[in-house]
Amino acid sequence: MRALLLHADRDLRLDDLPDPPAPGPGEVQLAMRAVALNHIDVWGWRGMAFARRTLPLAVGAEGVGEVLAVGEGVAALRPGQRVVPYGGMTCGTCRPCREGRDNLCEDVAGVRGFHAPGFAQGRLNLPARLCVAVPDGVVEEEAACAGITFGTVQHMLFDNARLEPGETVLVHAAGSGIGSAAVRMAKAIGCTVIGTVGDEWKAQKARELGCDHVVNYNLDRFESVARRVTGKRGVDVVFEHVGAATWQGSLLALRMGGRLVTCGSTSGVNADTNLMMLFQRQLRLTGSFGCTLRNVAEGLGKMAQGIRPVLDTVLPLERFGEGLARLESRNVFGKIVVTL
Ligand SMILES: [Zn+2]
Known part of the structure; x- marks a missing residue:
C-alpha cells in the first residue's frame, strides 16, 4: 500500500x-x-x-x-x-x-x-x-x-458555548476550516454572525458564506464593530482560536454574561486577561480541544442535512x-x- x-x-x-x-x-x-x-x-x-x-x-x-x-x-x-x-x-x-x-x-x-x-x-x-x-x-x-473540523465546531458551539438560535456570535478567522464551519452551523440555527478575516478577498468570500457582518481585522477593530452591531450590548458568544492577537478584543466584544470558547492560539499562547472584567461582567471562558465520537456523528448528520x-x-x-x-x-x- x-x-x-x-x-x-x-x-x-x-x-x-x-x-x-x-x-x-x-x-x-x-x-x-x-x-x-x-x-x-x-x-x-x-x-x-x-x-x-x-x-x-x-x-x-x-x-x-x-x-x-x-x-x-x-x-x-x-x-x-x-x-x-x-x-x-x-x-x-x-x-x-x-x-x-x-x-x-x-x-x-x-x-x-x-x-x-x-x-x-x-x-x-x-x-x-x-x-x-x-x-x-x-x-x-x-x-x-467531520473528524476534526465539524466535530470540533459542534463541540465548541453547542456543548461548550451552548449557542442558541437568534444569538449573535463573533467567529474569528471565518475563512479558516473551523471558522467557515462555525459560520455555517451558526447561520443554520438562525444566529447573527460577525466574521473576522485578514484579507479583502476573504472578506468577500465570508459575505458569500453567510456572515451578516465581516471585519477585516487589519483595517478595523472587530470589538468596535461587535459593539456597534449589537447596540453596544456585545455579542453572546465569541468563537476563538487566534489567541494572543485577538484575546483582549474578544473579551471586550462580549456582552455581560457572554461566553467565549477557544480551541487554539495560532498567534501566540500568552495573553493578558483583565480579571476585574472577567468577574464583574461575569464572562464564561471555556477551553475546548477536539471533540467526542458523538460530535463526529452530529457533524456528519449536519452534512447530510445540507450544512456542508x-x-x-x-x-x-x-x-x-x-x-x-x-x-x-x-x-x-x-x-x-x-x-x-
Ligand atoms: Zn479513556
Missing part, C-alpha cells in the same frame, strides 16, 4: 509499505479514501518539540475510509460501509470514555497523524468503536472534514505537502482535502 510518511521536519515521502494483517478482534480494516488538512498537520510537519513520536510516521489526522474487512465480534459495521475514524487513540474504558467524553480520556495513547500513524495510508486497522458511519448523501471529500464544509481545494495525495505549505501561508478559504 502507499503511505505518506514524514521522515524528518518538512520531509514528506510517498512510500510503499506492506498491507496490514487481517483485522483483530474488535477491529476493522479501512481503505482510506480522503484526508483533510488541519493546523495540527502543519505543526507536525514543521516539527514540534513536545510531540512524542517516532519517525517515519504516516501523516493525516482527519479522514474518511471504507470498511474492507471486520474482525471477530464486530457487528455494527460491515464491509463496503464508509466511516470516519476518530483521531484520538482513547482507551475506551476510563470514566470519561465510558461517559462519552472521549476527548477527556485519561489514558489516551496519542493523536493519529501527530504522535501515532495517521490516515494518509492506503489501509489501516483500528478499533471499530472509534469509527463513525457516514450517512448516505455525504460525499467523501466532505465526510473527510467549505472546500478550498481537493488535491491528490502526492500534493499533500503543497497543501500544508498553503495552509501555513493562510492563503486558503475553507478546507484542503487530499484524496487517496
Whole structure:
C-alpha cells in the first residue's frame, strides 16, 4: 500500500509499505479514501518539540475510509460501509470514555497523524468503536472534514458555548476550516454572525458564506464593530482560536454574561486577561480541544442535512505537502482535502 510518511521536519515521502494483517478482534480494516488538512498537520510537519513520536510516521489526522474487512465480534459495521475514524487513540474504558467524553480520556495513547500513524495510508486497522458511519448523501471529500473540523465546531458551539438560535456570535478567522464551519452551523440555527478575516478577498468570500457582518481585522477593530452591531450590548458568544492577537478584543466584544470558547492560539499562547472584567461582567471562558465520537456523528448528520464544509481545494495525495505549505501561508478559504 502507499503511505505518506514524514521522515524528518518538512520531509514528506510517498512510500510503499506492506498491507496490514487481517483485522483483530474488535477491529476493522479501512481503505482510506480522503484526508483533510488541519493546523495540527502543519505543526507536525514543521516539527514540534513536545510531540512524542517516532519517525517515519504516516501523516493525516482527519479522514474518511471504507470498511474492507471486520474482525471477530464486530457487528455494527460491515464491509463496503464508509466511516470516519476518530483521531484520538482513547482507551475506551476510563470514566470519561465510558461517559462519552472521549476527548477527556485519561489514558489516551496519542493523536493519529501527530504522535501515532495517521490516515494518509492506503489501509489501516483500528478499533471499530472509534469509527463513525457516514450517512448516505455525504460525499467523501466532505465526510473527510467531520473528524476534526465539524466535530470540533459542534463541540465548541453547542456543548461548550451552548449557542442558541437568534444569538449573535463573533467567529474569528471565518475563512479558516473551523471558522467557515462555525459560520455555517451558526447561520443554520438562525444566529447573527460577525466574521473576522485578514484579507479583502476573504472578506468577500465570508459575505458569500453567510456572515451578516465581516471585519477585516487589519483595517478595523472587530470589538468596535461587535459593539456597534449589537447596540453596544456585545455579542453572546465569541468563537476563538487566534489567541494572543485577538484575546483582549474578544473579551471586550462580549456582552455581560457572554461566553467565549477557544480551541487554539495560532498567534501566540500568552495573553493578558483583565480579571476585574472577567468577574464583574461575569464572562464564561471555556477551553475546548477536539471533540467526542458523538460530535463526529452530529457533524456528519449536519452534512447530510445540507450544512456542508467549505472546500478550498481537493488535491491528490502526492500534493499533500503543497497543501500544508498553503495552509501555513493562510492563503486558503475553507478546507484542503487530499484524496487517496
Ligand atoms: Zn479513556
